[in-house]
Amino acid sequence: MRVLPDIYLVNENINKPALREDISANTNLDYLIMSEQRITISLPNLLLIVASSLLLVLLWQLRSLLVILMISVVLAASIVPIVNWAETMRVPRWLAVIMVYLTLIGGFSGTVVLIGPTVIEQIELLLRQLPVYVESLRTVATNVLSRLTDDAPTLVGQLVDTQSLTNWLIRSSQQLVLRSYSLTRGILGGFFSLVLALFISGYMVADSDTLIKSLVQFFPKPWDAKLAAQAAPIGQRMGSYIRGRVLVSGILGIFITTGLSILGMPEFALGLGAIAGVTNLIPFIGPVLGAGPALIVALAKGGWVLLWVLLLFVIIQNLETYVLDPLLVGSSVGVHPLYQLLSVLGGVQVLGIIGAVIVPPWFAGVAALIENLYLKPKLRSEHREAIDRAKNNSDLPPLTPSA
Secondary structure: OOOOOHHHHHHHOOOOHHHHHHHHHHHHHHHHHHHHHHHHHHHHHHHHHHHHHHHHHHHHHOHHHHHHHHHHHHHHHHHHHHHHHHHHOOOOHHHHHHHHHHHHHHHHHHHHHHHHHHHHHHHHHHHHOHHHHHHHHHHHHHHHHHOOOOOHHHHHHHHOOHHHHHHHHHHHHHHHHHHHHOOOOHHHHHHHHHHHHHHHHHHHHHOHHHHHHHHHOOOOOOHHHHHHHOHHHHHHHHHHHHHHHHHHHHHHHHHHHHHHHHOOOOOOHHHHHHHHHHHOOOOOOHHHHHHHHHHHHHHHHOOOHHHHHHHHHHHHHHHHHHHHHHHHHOOOOOOOHHHHHHHHHHHHHHHOHHHHHHHHHHHHHHHHHHHHHHHHHHHHHHHHHHHHHHHHHHHOOOOOOOO
16 A cells, blocks of 8 residues: 655645644644744843833933043043053052142142133133124225125125124133033032042042953953953053143143234233133144134234234144144044044034043044954954965966867
8 A cells, every 4th residue: 555645645635624724723823823922022122122211311311420431531541651650660559640640730720820810811801802803803894895895884784793793602602611511510510520530530540450350341251351452552542642632732822822922912812822722622623713713803903913823823733733743642543534523523512612622532442442353353354365365266276278
């Protein structure tokens, strides 16, 4: 007797009503099981979305603390080389941290005491005379347009409202500063936040090895060792960037103050030099912001002062671009200038002036992490694959012509 396979029996009996009902019932059962499995699989994803949303809300509530931590990391990265050098001179690490911070705080406090009152006085005088300078700018624009059209006064009056422009400049500056202070709830909160950032950064530097080990232990092997090895290059890139920017800004502030004093603007030289030095901490847009007030004052004075002041800032900008930045900052950021500019603009939009200063070094650190953990291994792997392909091609026997 010939035994048919099961599949033939199914095909033979597929038209029987009972068998069709069994197959339909089994199909419905399989569909219900698959639907139940899909619901079970999607539940962890739903929990993950809820947990991520709660985490984002928590981080937003703790944004002031996060900003303090970001500042602390930047400060710690900037003083690590000095502390490491002091440790090689057999100075205890904790004592080296205290000595560095006392030196920096003493130097900053002495500078504020020496030039602070004069700078504030000159800036206040500049703000009081700002409407006069804006009116002078309007007069110059009217004279220039008068050579092109007879309706120059009407045209300038429609385009430039002196009082509104002055109020807008003052209001925009205040909003930019207040956006930074809003994270710390005022001047007293800002002072407390600065002290807290100094304390946290000092603790980071004094016990950096233990802190790094406690952070990377949450990652599986071999990523814990890889991430621990990236602490030094990330800190070096962030620290070299912020140290270079501070040195460049200080040097340019001194040069601009001296130059404006020589060019006939001694009543505003120190205040304008301080503005230019502080704004120069902001890459790309900082030099433009620092040059604006000086050019407005020079325009109001008339004569050749505007030309000389403009020439001064052109020389200063070239000095920064071709001498100071390559020497003191170098290629510490390691990313395209467009991405740097976007990081500055994003920092200003979110955190105000503070963001424009601390976001670029963080961007440099993230760029170093991506470069060392992804880009360089990717390039090495592609290089090895190219070498292997070249070897395989060289091992092939040469083609012989057919007879």
